Amino acid sequence: MPDLEAPSSSSPLTRPDPLSLVIDDDDDQRPLVTYSGRPSHRSSPSSDSPVYESAVDPTTPLILAHNDDDDDEEEEEDRDAERPLALDFSSSDEDNDDLDDSLSPLYQINGKLSIPPLPPFTIFVYLLSPYLKLGALLLPYYQLPLKYGLSGLLISAVVAVVARHLLYLLSRYLRKADLEDVVSHTFVSTKKRGRKGERRREFFKFLVRFGTAALRVLLTVVYLHECVHFALPLIMPVAPLRQSSTELGLAMGAIVLALLLSYPGSLASRVVVYSTNLSVFTYLLWLVAVTYLYTQGTLPINPERLNSRSIWEGLITTAFIFTSSNTLPLYASTKGTIQSLLFDAETSLTLPTSGTTPSTGNSRRDGSLKQPLYRSFKFLSLLSIAMAVGLTLPLVGFAAFPNNTPSAPASGTGIQTYVTPALASLTLLLAVPQLLITIPTFPAATLAILATYYFPAILHILDHTFKSPLSIILPSTYFSSSFSVQPTPSTTIMNLPTPGPSSGLGVNAGDILLQRKERALQKRQMRRRIVWDIWAWVIFFGGFVVLGAKARILGSV
Structure with a gap:
């Protein structure tokens, strides 16, 4: 049996090597846990087992040793978790400033749209068409000074842009697709629930429907009246006793034709789309004819408007040019078109995981979709008003510097007598279906x-x-x-x-x-x-x- 030598007190104390224990988990690898031994005041049983001594020492501290590879993996996972998904549309302030360009599913179209989803060009035509109607047709016949006419035109255009954008922002903020819902939400608190609150909402919706219907019916009547007024010179002069019957016949014919054009009952029908496009085209032809008459010195002056009130009436006519009542329905139609492309199960456009759809838009830096510029309602609205200003600006000059003594040459007689009135009459007549179709329906039985x-x-x-x-x-x-x-x-x-x-x-x-x-x-x-x-x-x-x-x-x- 070998002799056991006791360690002398003079022998130096050595620190044992640390004991490393690697704990494996099913999901990931934990950091290495290392037991580091202290200098022991006791002598080890054997010089070959320092690890055993440090492992069983209860005073041994625990040291957490970080693994650089694991830290890199955790940081990458954190970045992936913080990175938004392809269709993660947040409601932060930065996103709210540009929600129109993001195909946000937050704006859902609830219920039946008053205007169905339409292509961007058709929406642009419907936005532009009301600006090229009665107000523009009457403007050159007013003696309006240039400083009043030009300033009135620009101010009316700017106010129209601001007012339309306010409605757009309000609709986007409330996530409402119709003016009825916006008004009812504004005047009735969302805290009022139950039958009482619902009755109040229905009451305000009825008021909006009634006001909208009354406005469009009055515009239809005015358009038809002026259509007949412009068409009267096309008929040979008749006796005064037969003039009333002639006007009645023209009015009945205009009403029948307007009803036939409005028979499809939808702004998406080809008949209504073609008639609206043709209305814009006839206005362009009318503008060319009026410009030719002005250059030839044969543009007629309406003697009824040569009075002291012509300035005020001219300003009212200028402001009337930029009036429209289909802002929210057309905006909802734009959103409905985009959502029908993206969220309709029957369409073949499926959203990939990358968040990019070739036919609708490109991916942003944050992963959200960005629609093309021609699908932006803000862009279409601004473009329509800018084009309306450009197409009515020459009329301001005609009103500011009228032909006081028209010479009426032979080449301009036919245009002045037949072409210009016919184009003006067709422009108003072809605009009536857009008004008739968008009149809200009322329960006839009630x-x-x-x-x-x-x-x-x-x-x-x-x-x-x-x-x-x-x-x-x-x-x-x-x-x-x-x-x-x-x-x-x-x-x-x-x-x-x-x-x-x-x-x-x-x-x-x-x-x-x-x-x-x-x-x-x-x-x-x-x-x-x-x-x-x-x-x-x-x-x-x-x-x-x-x-x-x-x-x-x-x-x-």
Whole structure:
């Protein structure tokens, strides 16, 4: 048995080598955990086992040793996690400034669009067409100074751009595709839920639909009226007795033709698209004809507009050029076109993982999609207004420097008499389908019921409750025979008739009988009034009962 030598106290203490333990996990490799031993005051059992001594020493500290390869992998994973996906559209402020160029699925088209998804060129034509109509056709016939005409045109164009962009921003902020939803959301708080809040929203939606319908109906009537007015010179001069019948015939023909063009009932139909494009084309031809007449000195001047109010009327006409009412429906149509390409299951355009669709746009640096410029509603809106300014700017010069003494040469007679009025009339007539088709629809049955049952009751209540009753007028002979007037130095005293014997009172027996008949007639009329008032109030409050029952039935369903 070998002898065990005890270590001397003078022998130097050596630090053992660290013990490295590698812990493997199923998913990833953990950092290396190293046990580092301290200088031990005890002598090891054997000089060949320092590792064992450091491993079993309870005072041994733990040291975390980082692995550079694992750190690189973790940093790469963190960067991948922070990097947005191909279609991760956030709602930060930077993205909100350019949401129109990002195909954001946040803006979803709910319900049926008033204007179906259309190609960008068709949307551009629908944006441009209202600017090249009645206001532009009437502008050269006003004697408007250049400083007023040019400034009015530019200011109206800028205000139109700002107003249209405000509607666009509001629609994008509220994520609403129609003006009805925007107005109802503005005037009714989102906190008001339930039947009461829904009734208020429906009320404001009805007001918007009614106002929009009234505006477009009035524009249609004005367009047809001016269309007939421009078309009258095309017909040979007729006798004054036959002029009204001629105007009526032209009006009926224009109405029938406008209804035939509007029969498809959709702005996506080829008939309506072609008619709108043709309307823009006829305006361009009209502008060429008017320019030719102006250069030849034969542009006519309307004598009805040569008055002191021509400046104000010219400014109103200039502002009327840039009026339109299809901003939000056309914007929704643009978004609907993009979403139909990207999110419709029936289309063949599928979004790859890279977030790039060749037919719709390119990928941004952050991975989101960027649509082409021609699909941007902001670009189409700005381009339409800029083109409208360019196409109406010559008319401002014609109005500022009119042909005061037109010479009317032979070459310009045909253009002045036939070509210019015909083109102006066609321009207005071909623009009517765009107005008629976009008129909101109303429930005919509901309106008929309200007009038949509810409207007379409301008129009865307003007339007999909130207005003073009509006076009963008696003949003057009644006062002369019934009243005795006694003049005095200071005033005149009138003795009213009293019932009783007629002697000494100035009242005849016939007057008393007339008063009794009048009282009896008034009593009978009062009884009838009370009965009909009850019926009117029953119908009035019955309407609210019917509305409540309707809401309850729809709520239960």
